[in-house]
Amino acid sequence: MSPLSTLPLGPRTVVVAGDDAGPPPRVLAQDGGWPLLAEPTSGARTGDHALRCYRLLLDGELGRGIERVVVFGRPTLSRPVSRLLARADVEVLAAPGRGAWAERPFPIAGTVDRETRPAGRDDPEWFGAWVEADRSLGRQLDALLAAEAGLTPHEVAGAVGRAVPPGGLLYVGASSPIRDLDLMARGYAVGDRRKVIANRGLSGIDGVVSSAIGAALGRPHSTRSLALMGDVTFLHDAGGLVLGPGEPEPDLTIVVVNDDGGSIFSMLEQGAPEHVEQFERLFGTPHGxxxxxxxxxxxxxxxxVGSVGELEHALASPNGGIEVVEAVVRRDNRRDLDERIRRLVP
Known part of the structure; x- marks a missing residue:
């Protein structure tokens, strides 16, 4: 199947940028006047077309109106994107996958490549509606989180995302932190060259501390290196903090979102009320x-730290070497908080 050199205008189109997509989806969305739905590790969450709250909007009226999707990289992060790519009423075009995982796990109607361009700039009303909805939803989300008692994991992810300077590195653990960052990270300026890496897949919890240290050592030109991970992920590789005599030590700030357990499961089927008696032992796994x-x-x-202000102060004052910032958040209200966030979408 030969890739299309030119995309015709007309269908209501969005561009999806999954992991390691790089700049091409940002350029295509900008040239075509289309919304850009870019995961934090895509390398494409830059410019004016990258939307912050896209995964929430996909389950609303705008999402239901999508007619065509152009996919770059490997989208693995959210169920709303997976549902979009599986819809029979949506034409899916995709750039060939790269590396060992080149196979596309969703049906495609055609292919594009890194040089594919639109036939022109599409109807501005479609993109304008997404921008307006994204800004409104972002304001509502920020207000909801600010009204919560104590620090929320979303606010932690947002603060860490803001702390990454141009030329910086951010290593993100699997499970909730990368998804919280996806919801909170605004698009960076084009050309700032931030590098965001995340562990994914069934073994995403393995070796994250060591991997973050290795990434920081392997990118010595970074203006700053940070890592964001949950407490269970941190404990799973706490031995990574032990460096051998004479081993190099990077400057790395590790932010640990500590809710004393695994909050991701409270938002999934396991966290339903009918499983409450077994949930803590099997899935919540408090460790103390x-x-x-x-x-x-x-x-x-x-x-x-226990507030946004304290967290921002800690992030603004790195001591050099490896250091840990523990952000204490609640877990008992995570499912309720997630449901209230999703109800913000009209």
């Missing part, structure tokens, strides 16, 4: 570990 003491055992500097 004192992260300050664990960090002290490895001589790793540690901050514990």
């Amino acid at each position: 570990v004192d992260l300050a003491q664990l960090c002290a055992a490895t001589r790793t500097p540690h901050w514990r």
Whole structure:
């Protein structure tokens, strides 16, 4: 199947940028006047067409009006995108996958490549409606989170995303943190060259501390290196904080979202009310570990924060070397909070 060199105008189109998509989807969306639905690790969440709240909007009226999707990279992050790509009433065009996982797990009607361009700039009303809805929903979401008692994991992800400077590196753990970042990260300026990496897949919890340290060491030209992960992920590889004698140590700020367990499962089928009696032991898995003491055992500097202001202060004052910022959030209200966020969409 030969890739299309030119995309005709007309169908209500969105451009999806999955992991490792790079700049081409941003250029295509900009040239065609189409919304850009870019995952944080796509390398395409830049410019004026990248939407922050796209995964929420996909389940609303605008999402139901989509007629064509152009896919770059490997989208793996959200169920709304997976449902969109599986719809029989949507024409899906995709750039060939790269690397070991080149196969497309969804049906496609045609292919594009990195040089494919639109026939012109499409009807501005379609893109304008997405921009207006995204801005409105973003304001409502920020207000909802600000009204919550205590720090929320979404606010942690947002603060970390804002702390990554141009030329910086952000390594994100699997499960909730990468999804929270996806909802909170605004598009960066084109050309700032931030690098966002995330663990994905069934073994996404494995070796994240060590991988973040390795990524920081492997990118010594980064203006700053940060990592964002949950407490269970951090504990799973806490031994990564132990460096051998003479081993290089990067400047790396590790932000741990500590809700004493696995909150991702509360938002899935396992977290339904009928499973409440078994949930904590099987899926919530509270651990009660004192992260300050664990960090002290490895001589790793540690901050514990409980508000956005404290977190922003900690992120603005790196000490050099590896340090841990523990952001304490609630887990008991995570399912309810997620449902209230989704109800914001008309």
